[in-house]
Amino acid sequence: MxxxxxxxxxxxxxxxxxxxxxxxxxxxxxxxxxxxxxxxxxxxxxxxxxxxxxxxxxxxxxxxxxxxxxxxxxxxxxxxxxxxxxxxxxxxxxxxxxxxxxxxxxxxxxxxxxxxxxxxxxxxxxxRRDVIEVMADTSMSICEGEIRQMRSCYDVRQGLKEYLRRIERKTALLISVSCQLGAIISGASYEHMQALKKYGYYLGMAFQITDDILDYVADEDILGKPVGSDIRQGVITLPAIYALRCSPHGMKLAEMLSSPESCASKANEIVDLIVNSDGIDYAYYASNRFAEQALRQLNYLPEVPVKESFYRIADFISGREY
Amino acid sequence: MxxxxxxxxxxxxxxxxxxxxxxxxxxxxxxxxxxxxxxxxxxxxxxxxxxxxxxxxxxxxxxxxxxxxxxxxxxxxxxxxxxxxxxxxxxxxxxxxxxxxxxxxxxxxxxxxxxxxxxxxxxxxxxRRDVIEVMADTSMSICEGEIRQMRSCYDVRQGLKEYLRRIERKTALLISVSCQLGAIISGASYEHMQALKKYGYYLGMAFQITDDILDYVADEDILGKPVGSDIRQGVITLPAIYALRCSPHGMKLAEMLSSPESCASKANEIVDLIVNSDGIDYAYYASNRFAEQALRQLNYLPEVPVKESFYRIADFISGREY
Missing domain, CATH: 1.10.600.10 (Farnesyl Diphosphate Synthase)
Structure with missing residues (x-):
């Protein structure tokens, strides 16, 4: 890919x-x-x-x-x-x-x-009223996702559920809607439309988790922004949520992540602590589970050549083609 | 009213x-x-x-x-x-x-x-595609009006034309569209719809000019914000445009209005200079001309009791009921 x-x-x-x-x-x-x-x-x-x-x-x-x-x-x-x-x-x-x-x-x-x-x-x-309605509803949900993200900054008590709900609104929904509306305006059956909508949803979740991982591990040149920029802004994503709970340095991390000052000044130290926990592996694991769920939806689609692209995208996100 | x-x-x-x-x-x-x-x-x-x-x-x-x-x-x-x-x-x-x-x-x-x-x-x-299209286009035009306003702050060289174009986008258009769409969804003929659309446009222009005048002359309690708040932000409206050109203090005004610092610190002095020019009268004159144009559109509408409201609103704006 x-x-x-x-x-x-x-x-x-x-x-x-x-x-x-x-x-x-x-x-x-x-x-x-x-x-x-x-x-x-x-x-x-x-x-x-x-x-x-x-x-x-x-x-x-x-x-x-x-x-x-x-x-x-x-x-x-x-x-x-x-x-x-x-x-x-x-x-x-x-x-x-x-x-x-x-x-x-x-x-x-x-x-x-x-x-x-x-x-x-x-x-x-x-x-088509349904198409506009889905688009307008999606814009509103994206706003909700952004507000959730804004509210969750520096909040070290947030759990997996809050994180998933946030990335669902922020990212997964629009990818899901892209698949759904592509199907709807092409006269897809309800079953096929649902399969594509769910594919997009699961893939979007996997995609955002992977994107959040990249903020910890990617090269700055590839990323186009500095590593750790989420942390610098107090944005707590899945690797951090894991590390806060499971790393032996959890308490120290919680202290640093809950203060805007230390998020800004100690971002590199925080990133290292999280990378050295199993937070990244855990996030990859979660991302893979979503990518697999996306793949499963493809069984419900007709056998057409373009399905190959859907398989490969999900495979890529789930890391099998790294 | x-x-x-x-x-x-x-x-x-x-x-x-x-x-x-x-x-x-x-x-x-x-x-x-x-x-x-x-x-x-x-x-x-x-x-x-x-x-x-x-x-x-x-x-x-x-x-x-x-x-x-x-x-x-x-x-x-x-x-x-x-x-x-x-x-x-x-x-x-x-x-x-x-x-x-x-x-x-x-x-x-x-x-x-x-x-x-x-x-x-x-x-x-x-x-109805036409209704959504008009609404979306109007949102875009409002953005354009806001950008024009932002760009024109502290710009003492702006003329009447730039001011009118700005308030058209910022205010008149949405009032015009309110009348237009009210007519469209009620199955109005093209001629009736056009008359209402123009009525709304001219009335919106008159309304915004009056609103801009109020920023100079209204009681703070009525206005709900301090007198001169436009000036404080460098927003140059019709009374100021007139005073810049026709007041004997034009040069002094130009100097004060082109600096954010003096707009903030000398707002009261600026307001006094403008109020003491004929800027307010000139703006009322312009507002009245627009209100009259609005009134003229009503000739094209069927004779129904609700027309009375349209007459009275325009009369009010044009100051005949002050």
């Missing part, structure tokens, strides 16, 4: 998504166009568009009609990123300066709102 | 709007519910719901079907207010503490996003 060749079945549509994302910023206000274009060009893996298109491909050969949906899903995702950057005070995302760092908080908030409204206007074209 | 009795023809529907606004905040996250409920309860005149309902009433007796639209319009308005408060760093709005001052910036941004998404999900129920 390194070259993302699992997306080959929809590569031409993904190119069109790229073009349409840029074209979606249709304003006569140069600064808004510049900021929104910067946001879009900063890139990302376009996972959500890819999932929507692959899901559509399960049911139809020509999936060009799913491109506006794919664009809309990516825009919702971007709206949440640009607002996160305001809130986290982030200077870099994916190695690029954030909209916030270049244009300030005010413009970032408006750019996010603009992109969110654009997203919902794009799906209006399907003239 | 002081008692807003012009809204009597739709008073029972407006009561329902109030109930439905509160019910629209449907989250299991107590802090989000609390912040959003606070935002809604802080009140406001519910002008946009009233215009939508009155417009619907031109064409049908029972306008209960327009209530979700009315709620949706108020939610879009509130989303923009809560984000404005983040950006303006406002502690008070309508004499109440803002969401920002009670819960901080992060939660305010998410509350705004939540309310915006909810707004668009409500109009999805009409299953």
């Amino acid at each position: 390194t070259g993302l060749d699992v997306f080959n079945p929809v590569s031409s549509e993904l190119n069109q998504v790229e073009t349409d994302l840029l074209a979606s910023i249709d304003t006569d206000l140069p600064i808004l166009e510049e900021a929104a274009t910067h946001l879009i060009k900063a890139g990302g893996k376009r996972l959500r568009p890819a999932f929507a298109l692959l899901s559509a491909k399960v049911f139809r050969d020509d999936v060009s009609y799913a491109i506006p949906l794919a664009v809309s899903l990516e825009l919702i995702h971007m709206a949440s990123l640009v607002h996160d950057d305001v809130i986290d005070n982030s200077e870099l995302r994916r190695g690029q300066p954030t909209v916030k760092s270049r244009w300030g908080n005010r413009l970032s908030i408006y750019t996010g709102n603009y992109v969110l409204a654009k997203s919902l206007s794009l799906v209006a074209d399907y003239r | 002081t008692g807003l009795d012009v809204f009597n023809p739709v008073s029972s529907e407006l009561n329902q709007v109030e109930t439905d606004l509160l019910a629209s905040i449907d989250t299991d996250l107590p802090i989000l519910e609390e912040a959003a409920t606070h935002l809604i309860k802080a009140g406001g005149k519910r002008l946009r719901p009233a215009f939508a309902l009155l417009s619907a009433k031109v064409f049908r007796d029972d306008v209960s079907y327009a209530i979700p639209l009315a709620v949706s319009l108020e939610l879009i308005h509130m989303a923009s207010l809560v984000h404005d408060d983040v950006i303006d760093n406002s502690e008070l709005r309508r004499g109440q503490p803002t969401v920002k001052s009670r819960w901080g910036n992060r939660l305010s941004i998410y509350t705004g996003n939540y309310v915006l998404a909810k707004s668009l999900s409500l109009v999805a129920d009409y299953r």
Whole structure:
């Protein structure tokens, strides 16, 4: 998956998504166009568009009609990123300066709102109330996830359940919805739609856990941001939750993680303590369990060539292709 | 209009709007519910719901079907207010503490996003692509208006045209859309819909100019915020634009208005200079011209009792009932 060749079945549509994302910023206000274009060009893996298109491909050969949906899903995702950057005070995302760092908080908030409204206007074209409703509900749930994350910072008492609920809203839901809506607009049966929706959900959970692990172990060049940036902001993810409970240094960790000052100043020490507990292994284990549950959903889908991509993505996340 | 009795023809529907606004905040996250409920309860005149309902009433007796639209319009308005408060760093709005001052910036941004998404999900129920499209486009234009306002702060070279374009996006458009959509969902003819849309536009322009005047002349108790709060933030509205060009103190004003420091420290002196120019009269004159244009649109509407309310609102804004 390194070259993302699992997306080959929809590569031409993904190119069109790229073009349409840029074209979606249709304003006569140069600064808004510049900021929104910067946001879009900063890139990302376009996972959500890819999932929507692959899901559509399960049911139809020509999936060009799913491109506006794919664009809309990516825009919702971007709206949440640009607002996160305001809130986290982030200077870099994916190695690029954030909209916030270049244009300030005010413009970032408006750019996010603009992109969110654009997203919902794009799906209006399907003239399907269920599609818009799912999209709007998802935007609301993402907000809930972000608020949960904000509230859980520096909270060393939080458990696995709170963490899972948070990443569900923050990440898994939009990936799940990408699969679900790709299926819905392609006339999938209820059973097939449910299987893809669940696949996306489990895969999204596995994906976010893996992403949270990378904040501890990945190379800064690959990550595009410094290792330990979650810890620096008091964001307690699965490896930390494990270490807080099971590491012999649990008490010390709790003390450090509950203070914004020590999270900022002692981030490296905290990361080392967590990496040296079994927190990373435990998180990989949890991620793998979710990836396996995703794989299981594929049994309910028709035997079509594009299924191969779904298998390989889940395999990759579950670490079998490392 | 002081008692807003012009809204009597739709008073029972407006009561329902109030109930439905509160019910629209449907989250299991107590802090989000609390912040959003606070935002809604802080009140406001519910002008946009009233215009939508009155417009619907031109064409049908029972306008209960327009209530979700009315709620949706108020939610879009509130989303923009809560984000404005983040950006303006406002502690008070309508004499109440803002969401920002009670819960901080992060939660305010998410509350705004939540309310915006909810707004668009409500109009999805009409299953009309044109309605959703107008709503989403309006959200985008409001963002543009806010960005224009932000960019124009402390800019003493801005002219009438820039000011009018800004208040058009910031205010007139949503009032125009309230009238337009109230008509559209009630099966109005194209001609009637256009008349109401234009009425709302001109009235919205007059309304915002009057609102900008009040920032110079109203009693703090009525305004719910200190007199001169626009000036303090470098927001240059019509009275100031006039004074900058026509007052003998124009040069001195330009110097003071172009510096954030002197806007903050010399706000009272600036307000006095502007009030003592003919800036306020000029702004009233402009507001009246727009209100008259609004009134003229009413000739194109059928003769129904509810027209009386439209006349009286425009009369009130144009100052004939002061």
